[in-house]
Amino acid sequence: MARANELVEEVLNEYRDLLAIVSEDRFKPRAYEKAARSIGGYHADIGGFGVRELQDIPNVGKSIAEKVHELLATGSMQELEELRAQVPAGVRQLMSIPGLGPKRAMILYRECHIAGVQELLDAIHEGRLAGVKGFGKKTEENIVRGVAQLQQSGGRVQVGVALDLAEELLGVLSTVPEVERATYAGSLRRMAETIGDIDLLVASGTPGPVMEAFASNPYVDRVMARGETKSSIITTKGLQVDLRVVPPEVWGAALQYFTGSKAHNVHVREIAVRKGLKLSEYGLFEAESGELIVADTEEEVYERLGLPWIPPTLREDRGEIEAARDGELPTVIELSDLRGDLHTHTDLTDGLAPLEKMVETAAGLGYEYYAVTDHAPNLYMQEMTDEKMLRQRRRLRELAEEQRMVLLHGTELNIDPEGEVDWPAEFLEGFDVTVASVHSHFNQSKDDMTRRIVRAMENPHVNVIGHPTARMIGKRQGIEFDLDAVFEAAARTGTALEVNSFPDRLDLRDEHILWARRHGVRFAVDTDSHSPVHLPFMRFGVATAQRGWLTKDDVINAWPLERLRDFVARKRAGP
Numbered sequence: 001m002a003r004a005n006e007l008v009e010e011v012l013n014e015y016r017d018l019l020a021i022v023s024e025d026r027f028k029p030r031a032y033e034k035a036a037r038s039i040g041g042y043h044a045d046i047g048g049f050g051v052r053e054l055q056d057i058p059n060v061g062k063s064i065a066e067k068v069h070e071l072l073a074t075g076s077m078q079e080l081e082e083l084r085a086q087v088p089a090g091v092r093q094l095m096s097i098p099g100l101g102p103k104r105a106m107i108l109y110r111e112c113h114i115a116g117v118q119e120l121l122d123a124i125h126e127g128r129l130a131g132v133k134g135f136g137k138k139t140e141e142n143i144v145r146g147v148a149q150l151q152q153s154g155g156r157v158q159v160g161v162a163l164d165l166a167e168e169l170l171g172v173l174s175t176v177p178e179v180e181r182a183t184y185a186g187s188l189r190r191m192a193e194t195i196g197d198i199d200l201l202v203a204s205g206t207p208g209p210v211m212e213a214f215a216s217n218p219y220v221d222r223v224m225a226r227g228e229t230k231s232s233i234i235t236t237k238g239l240q241v242d243l244r245v246v247p248p249e250v251w252g253a254a255l256q257y258f259t260g261s262k263a264h265n266v267h268v269r270e271i272a273v274r275k276g277l278k279l280s281e282y283g284l285f286e287a288e289s290g291e292l293i294v295a296d297t298e299e300e301v302y303e304r305l306g307l308p309w310i311p312p313t314l315r316e317d318r319g320e321i322e323a324a325r326d327g328e329l330p331t332v333i334e335l336s337d338l339r340g341d342l343h344t345h346t347d348l349t350d351g352l353a354p355l356e357k358m359v360e361t362a363a364g365l366g367y368e369y370y371a372v373t374d375h376a377p378n379l380y381m382q383e384m385t386d387e388k389m390l391r392q393r394r395r396l397r398e399l400a401e402e403q404r405m406v407l408l409h410g411t412e413l414n415i416d417p418e419g420e421v422d423w424p425a426e427f428l429e430g431f432d433v434t435v436a437s438v439h440s441h442f443n444q445s446k447d448d449m450t451r452r453i454v455r456a457m458e459n460p461h462v463n464v465i466g467h468p469t470a471r472m473i474g475k476r477q478g479i480e481f482d483l484d485a486v487f488e489a490a491a492r493t494g495t496a497l498e499v500n501s502f503p504d505r506l507d508l509r510d511e512h513i514l515w516a517r518r519h520g521v522r523f524a525v526d527t528d529s530h531s532p533v534h535l536p537f538m539r540f541g542v543a544t545a546q547r548g549w550l551t552k553d554d555v556i557n558a559w560p561l562e563r564l565r566d567f568v569a570r571k572r573a574g575p
């Protein structure tokens with residue numbers, strides 16, 4: 001089962017939202033938000049925790065600990081139930097529209113009786129918001145745009161959410177004795193950034209008990225369709241899951257078919273047709289005679305078509321089939337190629353765990369080096385100072401002596417509207433490596449934004465541009481700049497572009513990576529961890545890098561330490 005932490009985080013966030021809607025107190029909702037985040041990022045499962053232990057978690061005081069304990073013990077929270085009774089669910093939904101806060105949501109409900117996204121759109125179109133305090137023309141336009149953004153995500157979920165659920169479901173299915181093999185296919189196996197539905201594939205000679213277990217698993221909200229070898233359910237979180245059961249001897253063909261993408265499959269099938277063959281989920285057949293040729297493994301299917309096996313993350317018909325045919329498929333980077341993480345935080349700024357805990361967890365992942373990159377002073381709420389940074393550096397150097405892993409002292413700088421960063425060269429000199437990111441002024445013109453980022457990359461002490469487009473999947477579109485100009489400058493200045501592994505960022509995204517790669521850009525696949533539980537997010541960054549066709553040679557943190565240090569030193573030395 002999933003950790004209690006995630007459930008509690010979700011419930012506290014709901015409580016926070018409802019509080020923000022009904023109460024004038026600005027600090028209380030903020031306290032719940034912080035507690036939710038700390039609990040979500042806490043390294044241990046809080047399932048069996050008492051009030052005392054809960055209070056050991058950062059940002060969790062006595063009163064919140066008691067509420068969480070009530071939730072863990074009884075499955076609900078009295079005060080949350082009371083708020084739910086006061087505020088219809090649709091009002092909270094209004095808050096999720098980018099640009100519409102809790103106060104406006106409450107005004108809409110109290111004064112216009114609007115309690116849902118569609119009702120709000122109708123009211124805008126009918127001009128019913130004219131004259132309502134706080135809803136000018138400009139606000140209305142922002143709302144309409146925000147709703148469009150929300151609907152674009154169209155019920156798709158982040159890959160991380162889908163992967164957790166798929167693994168839980170495979171756990172359930174693996175307990176059925178009749179199951180010989182089970183895996184996920186579809187967009188999840190291709191590790192697309194968002195997932196429409198989960199496709200599970202099972203090999204079994206006796207589908208009956210498999211279907212039974214699937215239809216009655218604890219995550220089912222309703223069963224949409226149930227057949228002998230095909231079923232679909234909707235889970236309690238609203239996500240659809242399709243299951244197909246196939247005979248073990250056609251596993252490879254079925255896996256190939258259900259992994260997709262559709263475009264990739266169409267192209268592969270054309271190749272089959274040209275060879276006088278027919279490819280389906282049941283195998284590769286002689287077209288004339290209908291005789292089965294292969295079905296056992298994906299490798300055999302591809303081989304018989306004259307192709308090497310193609311990694312699922314590449315199967316988007318973006319040239320991978322031609323490359324495979326010509327023997328030019330890249331050897332894409334693997335998780336095991338990563339030697340370190342170059343973008344991580346501690347509780348010195350907005351991280352949730354102390355330096356020691358982060359380092360210990362990273363060392364457990366087998367890294368050769370690890371950079372700590374807490375926020376620099378211009379992100380004011382983090383209250384960073386030179387002294388704090390230097391004190392952290394001393395502590396890090398001490399810790400390094402007890403480690404086999406090399407510890408690098410870095411920072412995440414803020415790129416200001418002109419492209420300058422926090423500290424002068426003399427101070428930046430003291431860091432082993434730096435990340436620089438856009439954290440403010442997201443609405444500059446495209447030209448200004450391009451100049452801003454290029455200027456930051458021209459700084460000899462900036463090594464990695466963090467989450468380059470600053471998008472938040474399903475929430476924020478991301479900044480716009482001239483891609484060619486920025487990618488060209490990255491290659492020219494010896495600045496790596498980040499592939500941020502956080503599942504709600506995945507930034508750069510796959511298409512941008514493909515594009516940047518053609519300019520000869522180097523990349524850093526980093527987690528931007530704010531807690532030890534974020535460190536394993538590296539798998540999402542690696543998958544995104546694969547989808548952008550990166551090899552380990554393209555990625556600076558897959559390099560040996562000496563080569564990485566040389567990358568930093570060369571830029572500092574100048575042309």
Ligand code: DGT
Nearest residue numbers: 186187195196197199257258259260261262265266
């Ligand atoms: P999603 O669910 O929107 O994130 O994307 P997919 O790729 O998982 O799409 P889905 O769930 O509709 O289908 C799963 C795979 O099954 C798809 O990638 C390829 C295969 N498939 C489904 N329908 C067709 C079809 O009509 N033709 C072909 N060639 N393949 C199909």
Ligand code: CA
Nearest residue numbers: 186187197198
């Ligand atoms: Ca799917």
Ligand code: CA
Nearest residue numbers: 197198199242
């Ligand atoms: Ca599907």
Ligand code: ZN
Nearest residue numbers: 343412466528
């Ligand atoms: Zn960061």
